[in-house]
Structures are given as C-alpha cells and as structure tokens.
Amino acid sequence: MKRNSKIWWGLALAVVSMVLFSCAKKEDVVILGEFGSLTGGTATFGKSTQRGIEMALEEVNKAGGIQGKPVRIVVEDDQSKPEEAATAVKKLVNQDKVLMVLGEVASSRSLAGAPICQEAKVPMITPSSTNPKVTQVGDYIFRVCFLDPFQGEVMAKFARNTLKTSKAAILKDIKNDYSVGLAQFFTETFKNLGGAVIAEESYSEGDIEFRAQLTSLKAKKPDVIFIPGYYTEVGLIARQARDLGITIPLIGGDGWDSPRLIEIGGKALENTYYSNHYTPDDPRPEVQKFLADFKAKYNEIPDAMAPLGYDAARIAFDAIKRSGILDEKNIKDAYRQNTQAKSLMEAINTPGNRERIRDALAQTKDFPGVTGLITIDENRNAKKAAVVLKIEDGKLKYVETISP
C-alpha cells in the first residue's frame, strides 16, 4: 500500500513539473547567446564587454524589445581558454538554441567558437577580435571592430610619422594570434615607410620575467619598442623595461586597454602609447550618452571593450529587426510551418530566418555606434578609424585619430 502511494506521488510530481516546464517554455522571447572571459587571465575583457552588452539589452527591453518581443541573452563563461570557448559556443548553439552569438574579445577564442557557429549557420558577431582570420572562417561570422592589419598599420604610421622614429624593436606574445598578427603588419608598414625593425623578441602569456628579452633588445639600441600584447603582461614588461634603464617610448595595440594596465605598470607607463577603438574624450553625442549611462550604472569610466560590446549587441538587434523575421506575418508563417513549436524561439529559429539575419547584418551601413560609424564591408569586417592614446600621469590622453 505504502509503495503504491509513492508511485502516485511520483506521477503527480511528474505531471506538475511537466505542466510547469511547458508553461515556462511558452515565453515569447528572442534568445541570443554570448560567450566571454568572465573569469581567467583576461577577465576584465569579458566582464567589460558583458557590461556593454547588458546595457544594450536593458535599453532594448525598456523600449519594448525588438518589434514588441523582449530579448534575453544567455551568457557563457569560457574562463579565458580557447578550448572552453568552443564548449561554451557548442552549448549556446546546440542546447540553448540561440538565434545569434555575440563574442569573444580574444581572437584565439573567437577562432575557437566561430567554426561551430559557421557549421550550424548561426550568425556570430565578435565585438573586438581584430585578427583577420576570425571573419575568414565563413559567411556567418561578423565583427564590429577594425582589424590587426589596420591596427599594426596605425601604430607603424604613428611611430614613423608622429614619433619620428626609424629603428623599431618588437616584443610579441608568441602564443597569441592577435599579437603575432599585429607584429607582422606593423613590420610591413614600418618598412614601407622607410623605417627598420632591428630586433624581435617574444614571450608567452603568463610569463612574469621579461628582463632577458628586454636586455637583449636594449643592446640593439632601438628608438621605440612595439609590444602588441595584453594588459596582463604589458604592465610588468613596462616596469622591467624602465628598471633596466630603457626610457624610449613603448607602443602597443588595443590589448593594452584595461584599468589594470595602469595599476600594474604605474609610473613605468609614462611615455607609452596605444591604439584603441574609442576615447571617452570624443564629443560625439553617442559617446557622451553612453559614458553618462555607463557611469550611472557602474560608477566607472568604461574601457573600449564595453562600447564595442554595446555596439555589437545593438547591431545584432538592428539586424534582427531589419531582417523582418519578427514581422507579424513571418511569425504566423513560422508557426504554421512548425505546428510542434511550443515557443517563439522554436518557431522562428530556422536556417532560413538565420540566413535573413545574416543578410541584414551584411548590409549594415553607417550604423551610429559609440565606437564610430560602422559599415560592414564585403568581408564582414567593420570599416572605421582608430585613435591613438597616450598614458600620462596614470591617465589616458587622446593624441590623434588615424583613418583607414
């Protein structure tokens, strides 16, 4: 008898949970996915991007969603590791069945996630991976930032034309696609402009001792050192360079952009410059509104990753709207074709609809982003200018804008 009642309880529980489960599934939301380094070595990249995306998400939902449909973003942490990035994207695509994917900052991790999105034909937008290979993965992969060739070019032009240097040395992170790419394009442009790259040394992410490389660079007497690394190492490199009596300018790319850089590097970062996607000093109304909102919400000045995340998310929302897949008629058709569909996402998340989003993304033109006017070119990359910043008294100072 007792056993029997147990079975009844079990059945009742199963029925109740089924009812609850199916209720929960009936929400009319549009679901996107995001993967980023919320923990791990470059955690500030992922966290900052996430804040930008979060702001865009709040804004769109406050305004009633995309064509009246609220948006939800499923966030997966990849612990700053490429292999975890692949797992995170697989989960977003296969398990959460998201309509689009946003992420990553690091090129090596975007490169791990992109093939999975391409295979499943889920459009992916990387906010800030600058390595050219990322969008070459396939026609579903987009980016809203400039590329390494351009960034390498910008810093080479800056070193040659503004700093008037002629002998450059390079210290790159050999394990990082981004860093190796930047170094290569810097070298090409710097040589074309009549300068010479007289020495090249390398390190690996996670190193803390750079005196050996710096000592051998110093012996070759360069005028400027290009360090296309991430803030995690650059702060220490600058410190040890100054310890060894290297006083020449150190220059780098957007991987430097984090408040942690100045915390670790301190005074050693005087006389250093890096290229970036935006500057808080920009007077354009988009920038100033974003700054004010960001400060109100998080009480700090955003680095470049936050506005790029914000722009990526807004371009994604804009493309979904322009694709017309959320038009009344289209949704009705989707339900008619898939009578089994229990939710909006199940109905509209079809290869055909995702292709329409892809096409809409590809047609993005002069989108007024915080990081500049964004136009997606035929290679699914964004065309825009870069700014060069100087670190002075622990603060960032705008130096100049270099256009493509």
Added chain:
Amino acid sequence: MSEFLQQLINGIAWGSIYALIALGYTMVYGVLRLINFAHGDVYMVGAFAGFYAVKWLGLAQEPTIFGAVAVFLLSMGCCGILGFVIERGAYKPLRKAPRLTALITAIGVSLFLENAGQLIFGADPKFFPQIIAKKDVISSGGIILTNQQVIVLGVSLLLMVSLQLFVLKTKTGKAMRAVSFNREAASLMGISVDRIISITFVLGSALAGAAAILVGLTNPKIEPLMGIMPGIKAFVAAVLGGIGNIPGAMLGGMIMGIAEVMVVGYLSSTYRDAIAFAILILILLFKPSGLLGGFTGEKA
C-alpha cells in the same frame, strides 16, 4: 660584454627564486620521499597572503623597512600554517599507503588550492604593491643592478644558509636527518616522526612564502595560477641538484634561472620552458641522483 653581465644578473636573481622554492621540494622529499606537488600553490598562497598583509598594514603608500619585514614574516607564517594543515589533513592519513596514493593526493591538493584561489582571490591578475622602493645600486657601463635584485639574492642566500645550519647543527635538524635516513630506526630512537615531518612541511612552506614575497618585489603581478610553472621548474631544479639535498637545490635553482635567461636572451623565448625539461631529461639519463646527490639505493 655588458649585455652578458646584465643577463647574468637577471639569471641569478631569477634563479634564487627557483632555488627557494626548490628547497621546499627537496626537504619534503628528503624526509618523506614524497614529491609535494602542491608546493607551487603554497607559494601562490604566500603571494596573496603578502598582498593582503600589505593592504592590512597600509604599506602600499609609504614603504618602510619594518613593514617589509613584517609582510615577509606574515607571509612565511601563513605558508607555514598552510603547510602544516596540508600535511596533517592530506598526507598524514596516507602515511602507510603506497607512495602513488600520496603522489596523487598531492596533485589533488594542488588543484584544490588553484581553484580555491580563483574562487577566493578572483582569477584576475593583481598588482603586488612595492614594499621596498626601487633604487639603482649599480648603474654604469650599461649594467643596472637594483636594490630589489640585491635583496632577492641576499635574502635567499641568507635563508638557504640558515636552513643548512639548522639541518646540520641543531637537534631538530639532526632528528630530521635521522628520519630521512631511516624512519623506523629514528622512531625507535625516541624521535617523534610525526612532529619532525610537520616541522619539515612548515619550514619548506615558509620558504615558499619567502620566495613569493621576493617575486612580488621584482615581478609584481600575482594571480591564482602563478604557482604552476615555477612549481614545476623548481621541481626540476631540485632533481637537477639531487633531490633531498639542500645545497643541491640551491645549485639547481641557480643553474635553472641562469640557463633560462640565457636561452631567452640569446636564442628565443620559445625555448624557455623547453630548456627546463631538456635539463630534466638529460639529468635523468646521465646522473639520475642529481649533481650533488649521492647514490641512494631504492628503499623497500
């Protein structure tokens, strides 16, 4: 020439850190025949203990000698206590178990500390405040030697010599050597083996804490996974010098540090990690007992 001298200075300063960590491996191995893979992570905890000590004492703004010594002792103390807890909690219950069990437990403790570190301290790298202001001691002819490098070398030599004196001259040191030689016989002679093993762990771990503060001085970036590579390198250094041998660990650490810096300086940084393992393979092939290690037959 000046470049070579500068590299040598870099190598010696870097090697003395390896040497300090290697001492912990060697001591524990000597007494317990256990490779304590968690040692590199004890070093990490030492760095964070120092980091919070500096904050707590409010030294980040105005460094003082007294404050630096206090941070040093606090970090060593924390690591010592951690070493004691690890030994009592994880290794002592396995004293009678096969050696492999203890080894795997050591790896487990290591993973536990790494992940707990990420949970508690956060995975983001942190800046280790400068507890001693930097000054150049020598700065001529293209060579620069900072007071911080001198302190690193001086303090590590001091610690190594005092450890050697402790092991050779004191009663506890004698007991340590006895336990290392033959645990059963030592216990028959009235030596409390458990106590000696605990002391060994406390001392070894405290040295890792000291190494952590010295690294914080010259390479001021700390993160929860910072112990992995130095831990492995220091292990290689200990094997190179002859595991179980204290002067051997010092020598091994120095050789490792100088070899790495020279390889990076004159060849390529890609070989930095390779050199350590090349040394390990060579030493295991040609002199498995290490440079200074005598022949010790495999004990049953």
